[in-house]
Amino acid sequence: MNAIRMGIIGTGGIAGWHARQLKELPEVKITALADTSAENRDRFIANQALEGVKTYTDYRELLDSGEVDAVVICSPHTLHFEQASAALRRGLHVMLEKPMTCSSVEAAQLIQIAADSGKLLQVSYQRHFQPEFLYIRNAIASGEIGKLTSVTASLYQEWKQGTSGSWRQDPSLSGGGFLMDSGSHIIDVLLWTTDLTPVEVSPQLQLHGTPVEIDTFTSIKFAEGAVAGLNLVGNSPCWHETFVFCGETGGIFYDNGKITLRRWKQEPVVPELPQATTNQDKSFADAILGRHEVLVPGEFALKVVKLSEMIYEAAGYSPLAKV
Numbered sequence: 001m002n003a004i005r006m007g008i009i010g011t012g013g014i015a016g017w018h019a020r021q022l023k024e025l026p027e028v029k030i031t032a033l034a035d036t037s038a039e040n041r042d043r044f045i046a047n048q049a050l051e052g053v054k055t056y057t058d059y060r061e062l063l064d065s066g067e068v069d070a071v072v073i074c075s076p077h078t079l080h081f082e083q084a085s086a087a088l089r090r091g092l093h094v095m096l097e098k099p100m101t102c103s104s105v106e107a108a109q110l111i112q113i114a115a116d117s118g119k120l121l122q123v124s125y126q127r128h129f130q131p132e133f134l135y136i137r138n139a140i141a142s143g144e145i146g147k148l149t150s151v152t153a154s155l156y157q158e159w160k161q162g163t164s165g166s167w168r169q170d171p172s173l174s175g176g177g178f179l180m181d182s183g184s185h186i187i188d189v190l191l192w193t194t195d196l197t198p199v200e201v202s203p204q205l206q207l208h209g210t211p212v213e214i215d216t217f218t219s220i221k222f223a224e225g226a227v228a229g230l231n232l233v234g235n236s237p238c239w240h241e242t243f244v245f246c247g248e249t250g251g252i253f254y255d256n257g258k259i260t261l262r263r264w265k266q267e268p269v270v271p272e273l274p275q276a277t278t279n280q281d282k283s284f285a286d287a288i289l290g291r292h293e294v295l296v297p298g299e300f301a302l303k304v305v306k307l308s309e310m311i312y313e314a315a316g317y318s319p320l321a322k323v
Contacts, residue, residue: 004288007032007068007092009059009083010075011044014097018072018124019048021281028285032067034059059083063090070288072124072281073097076173077180078320081106088117095122095284098184099308100301102175102320107305111298120287122294123301124280125188131273132259136245136252137193138274144261145247151228152244153190157182159234160214169212171319177212178234179308180319186232187304189243196222198307203315208235212319218311230311 006028008015022028030048034056035041041055056062063071063086070093073083081101084094094114100123101107114121127133140148159168159178167173168181179187190196203218214234221227243254250263260268278286283295312318 004028004285005031005067005069007034007062007071009034009062009071009073010097011035011037011040012074015044015072015074016047018074018281019044019050021279022072022285023048025282025285027289028281032056032062032065034062060086063087063092068092070094070120070284072284076167077102077175078173081110084110084121085113088113088119088121091117091119093120093284093288095124095280096301097124098188098301098304099175099180100298100305102180102305104302104306104309107298107302111302114298120284120294121298122280122284122287123296123298125185125192125296125301125304126280127185127189128192128296129276129279129283131276132254132257133189133193135259135271135273136189136243136254139252139261139271140194140245140247145245145251146249148194148196148224148226148245148247150226150244150246151190151194151196152231152242153186153228154231154233154240154242155182155186156233156236156238156240158236158238160208160210164210169210171212174212174319176308176312176319177207177210178214179216179232179311180212182234183216183232184304184308186230186241187307188301190228190230191303191307192300193243194226194245196224196226196228198310199223201307201310201314203311205315205317206235213315213317216311216315220307 032054054067071087072095074097087094200221205213206215208214216232218230245252253260262268287294
């Protein structure tokens, strides 16, 4: 393979981030786009300064075009399963934006479809490549704070205000609200950095008069004995993100990108972070080229879907039932 011919399905905001990172890779060429809006396609091409790119209204035409070896799917959440499974069955590698799917049944099926096709499936959880979260995961795994006893994970965002009238508040496209959208990243960090196994959840949800849930407060019990509080507030005046990981000998405190390591009666330590060496797009290309395995596989992303599903089910909440 001289260069990976990459297609992008969906040209919304996150697609621009992927395009910028893909354009930095000499082994990759963006060759095709699919979006139901011609205006969106034209704007994307202009903003990203793309040349010679084929464009399609229907994603299936892109898949059948022979113009791509792999696709990055940036479409609304409930479309992920159909589009990713179609791409895999046509012999294309797939990277999916989060969440992988809106149900664990679909996620498990997609993993099997990828295995049967022999093509790669990666989910775009970018925090797996960021130094702060690499440090947290490595510190917990190496016993830096002893056996993990509790985690508090919180995200506050002006999501309700910013998504009003968009597909993100349409359950038929979003598959849920703030938890399914931005909250998916927080659930990813909670599970990936700790390797904990959720066994019981107790949630409280608020819709604030919208078609989807906005605020979610959930207590979680893990098989390994630790407990967690997951707080996702979409009705906030600003963005604020915090994690606290407490263990038997210390704690790691993350506050909007700043990390401190704390021990009882000792001064806080600002740890040295590892260097960033890749990102979701580069790692996807490198996996296609056989340089390493997929770094965020479907098998892990399924865990995020399962916990999201557990929370909705425990709350007696079904977003799609409201459509």
